[in-house]
Amino acid sequence: MSVNNDISAAPHARRLGPGLAFALTAGVIGLCLAASALPSPLYKLYAAQWQLPASTMTLIYATYCFGVLASLLVFGRVSDTWGRRPVIMVGLAGLLASMVVFMFAADAAWLFAARAVQGLATGIAISAAGAALLELYQGGNPAKASLYNVVASALGVGVGGLLGAVLVEYAPGPLVTPFIVLAALVIVLVLGMLGVPETVTGDSRTGFRIAAPGVPRQIITPFTLASLGITCTWAIIGIYLGLVGTLAPALLHAETQLAAGLAILALGGTSAVPPLLTQKLAPAVQIAWGAVALTAGIALMAWALSVNGAALFIVASVVIGAGVGFGMFGSLRTVGAAAPPDRRAQVMAAFYIVAYAAISLPAVAAGFTVRQLGAVQTFQIFGAGIVVVSLGTLILAVARQRAQTRAAASVPVPRAGAVTERG
Numbered sequence: 001m002s003v004n005n006d007i008s009a010a011p012h013a014r015r016l017g018p019g020l021a022f023a024l025t026a027g028v029i030g031l032c033l034a035a036s037a038l039p040s041p042l043y044k045l046y047a048a049q050w051q052l053p054a055s056t057m058t059l060i061y062a063t064y065c066f067g068v069l070a071s072l073l074v075f076g077r078v079s080d081t082w083g084r085r086p087v088i089m090v091g092l093a094g095l096l097a098s099m100v101v102f103m104f105a106a107d108a109a110w111l112f113a114a115r116a117v118q119g120l121a122t123g124i125a126i127s128a129a130g131a132a133l134l135e136l137y138q139g140g141n142p143a144k145a146s147l148y149n150v151v152a153s154a155l156g157v158g159v160g161g162l163l164g165a166v167l168v169e170y171a172p173g174p175l176v177t178p179f180i181v182l183a184a185l186v187i188v189l190v191l192g193m194l195g196v197p198e199t200v201t202g203d204s205r206t207g208f209r210i211a212a213p214g215v216p217r218q219i220i221t222p223f224t225l226a227s228l229g230i231t232c233t234w235a236i237i238g239i240y241l242g243l244v245g246t247l248a249p250a251l252l253h254a255e256t257q258l259a260a261g262l263a264i265l266a267l268g269g270t271s272a273v274p275p276l277l278t279q280k281l282a283p284a285v286q287i288a289w290g291a292v293a294l295t296a297g298i299a300l301m302a303w304a305l306s307v308n309g310a311a312l313f314i315v316a317s318v319v320i321g322a323g324v325g326f327g328m329f330g331s332l333r334t335v336g337a338a339a340p341p342d343r344r345a346q347v348m349a350a351f352y353i354v355a356y357a358a359i360s361l362p363a364v365a366a367g368f369t370v371r372q373l374g375a376v377q378t379f380q381i382f383g384a385g386i387v388v389v390s391l392g393t394l395i396l397a398v399a400r401q402r403a404q405t406r407a408a409a410s411v412p413v414p415r416a417g418a419v420t421e422r423g
Contacts, residue, residue, distance in 0.1 A: 015197035022136045022148070024192045028088055028129040030152035031189060032122045034160030035095060035182055036064065037264060039102070039115075040241055041165040041257040045175060052108055058367025060111050061242070065360025067119020072127060072353045077214075077346040079128035083200045084345075085193060088132070091125025092190050094118075099183040103176050127352055131344040134336050135199035143279065146332035150275045154325060157237065158268020165261025215350050219338040225400055226338075226351065228393040229287040229331035231358040232294055232386055233324045238363035239382050240267060240320070246375040247305065251313045263317055270321030275329040283333040284401040290327025291394035297323050298383040298390075305376045323390075330397075362386075 015021065043057045079087035098118035105111055133145040164178055171177040215223045241264065248263040249255065278286060297320030304312035331351075339347035362382055370378045 016192075016195040018136065020192075021196040022133065024189065024196055025088070025129050025132050025136055026148045026152040027189055028092065028125055028193070029133075029149060030156035030159075031182075031185055032091075032095065032126050032129075033153050033156030034163070035099075035118065036122065037157045037160035037241060037268075038164035038178055038182065040161060040245060040264070041168045041260055042175060042178065044245065044257070045168065046105075046108075046111065049175075050107055054371055055368060056108055058242075058364055060108070060115050061367065062360060062364040063112050064115040064119040064122075065356055065364070067116045068123040068356045069119075069353060069360070071120040071123025072349045072356070075124050075127075075349075077343075077349060078124075079131060080200065080343065080345040083198045084128045084132035084135070085196055085198045087128035088125050088196075089190065089193055091121045091123075091128065092186055092193065094121025094124060096183055096186045096190070097121070099179040099186065102179040103183075105175070123352070123356075127345055127349040130332075130348040130352070132196075132199055134339075134344055136196075143283075143333050143337070146329060146336045147275045147279060149332050150325065150329045151272045153328065154268050154271040154321075156268075157241075158265040158272075161241070161264025161268065162261040165257045165259075165264075169256050169258050214343070214346050216340060216343060216347070219335075219340075219347070221400070222334045222338040223347070223351070225284065225287060225393070225396055226331040226334040227354040228389065228396060229290060229327045229334070230351065230355045232291060232390045232393055233327035233331070234355045234359040235362050235386050235389070236294060236298065236320055236383070237267075237324060238359035239366055239379060239386070240264075240317075242363040242366055243370065243375045243379050246370075247379070248313070251304070251308060251310050253310065263314075266314060266317040267321040267324065270318045271325035271328065274322055274325035278326070278329075281330075282401060282404070283330040283337070284397045284404065286326050286330030286333070288330075288394050288397040288401070290323045290325070290330060291390040291397065293319055293323030293326055294390045295323075295387050295394075297321075298387050302380045302383055305379060327393075 016024070043060075046052060047054070047057055075087075094117055098114050098121060101110060101114035101117060105114060130149060133149055136145075163181070167178045167181065168174040244263050245257065245260045248259040249257070252259040252263075274286070274289075278289075281289075297316050297318075300312060300316035300319055303309070304316050335347060335351045362385070366378050366382050369381070373381070
């Protein structure tokens with residue numbers, strides 16, 4: 001596959017400049033994550049209006065996650081052969097369709113359909129957009145591309161959760177207005193993507209071809225570390241989003257969903273900070289710091305829930321957010337640097353399959369567990385499981401960093417004048 005890193009040379013049409021094209025592509029990832037978080041504050045309204053049990057709402061959430069997974073499994077590598085831009089456009093069109101279904105939802109069946117379409121559309125869009133970011137950044141710097149990917153994802157989750165809560169609380173038609181706002185943003189992105197240059201060029205653009213996601217054998221080791229890092233971070237996001245609607249109002253002594261929205265913003269907003277401040281750290285070091293912060297944050301959260309401490313709850317959310325930021329950035333940098341250029345979408349799709357399995361399966365299990373044990377004990381149990389995985393990730397990250405340091409130290413440094421001696 002030929003990848004065009006000089007986007008000013010895009011053929012056939014005058015395209016947007018590199019900065020704006022890169023920002024719009026990052027915006028696709030941010031909007032997809034915002035759209036996934038926005039319905040969370042609405043679930044209580046749906047449940048009250050249609051007398052839906054908690055198990056049904058959990059299954060509706062699961063439908064979205066499994067839609068993403070199915071989409072990644074089937075269409076994960078399509079953009080490697082069809083092109084990034086057309087695949088992103090199809091994903092955005094599907095996301096717009098899901099917003100329309102949400103607007104006209106009349107019962108639970110509509111919600112299942114809307115979340116299924118949203119999941120399929122998200123899976124199509126994010127793998128292509130993630131690969132495009134690696135190619136649109138001038139110089140093909142995977143670290144910088146991963147930085148903006150993480151910031152867009154973090155702000156998407158945080159802003160999406162807060163926006164949903166604010167619109168539910170203050171906007172007319174709380175079950176319709178949020179999706180009108182999202183639909184308008186999707187339309188803006190669709191129009192903007194028309195000017196984004198295509199980065200997949202040459203003979204590899206052979207048209208629409210379905211190929212399963214995969215991981216080349218030579219990158220198994222870095223992919224495994226990246227997968228563990230994203231598993232820890234996205235698993236806690238899934239548990240947090242699933243339970244914060246119950247936990248935040250009780251702990252913050254608030255009767256509105258605005259408390260849940262602010263809590264989501266605290267976690268999501270904080271997770272955008274570590275990537276901005278720690279760009280010079282090695283990816284394995286970032287993953288290690290993420291594991292440490294997640295372990296500390298989950299422990300603080302368990303303590304806050306035990307003593308019903310509002311301030312401690314906010315502090316724990318911020319610490320968890322920092323862990324998410326470290327872990328996501330280190331994981332994306334690791335997989336972005338390792339992925340072969342001609343198989344970027346395939347590898348990114350495999351990476352996101354791990355991520356969405358991590359965010360969905362524990363959250364769905366927690367949704368059923370909470371009926372028996374309550375939100376507090378459910379968080380403590382699943383949080384303990386994430387801590388175990390985080391500690392294992394920490395050990396592997398430290399071992400990889402030490403191995404890389406030893407490898408770098410063993411490379412001989414050429415002596416001054418060595419070249420002239422041979423001449």
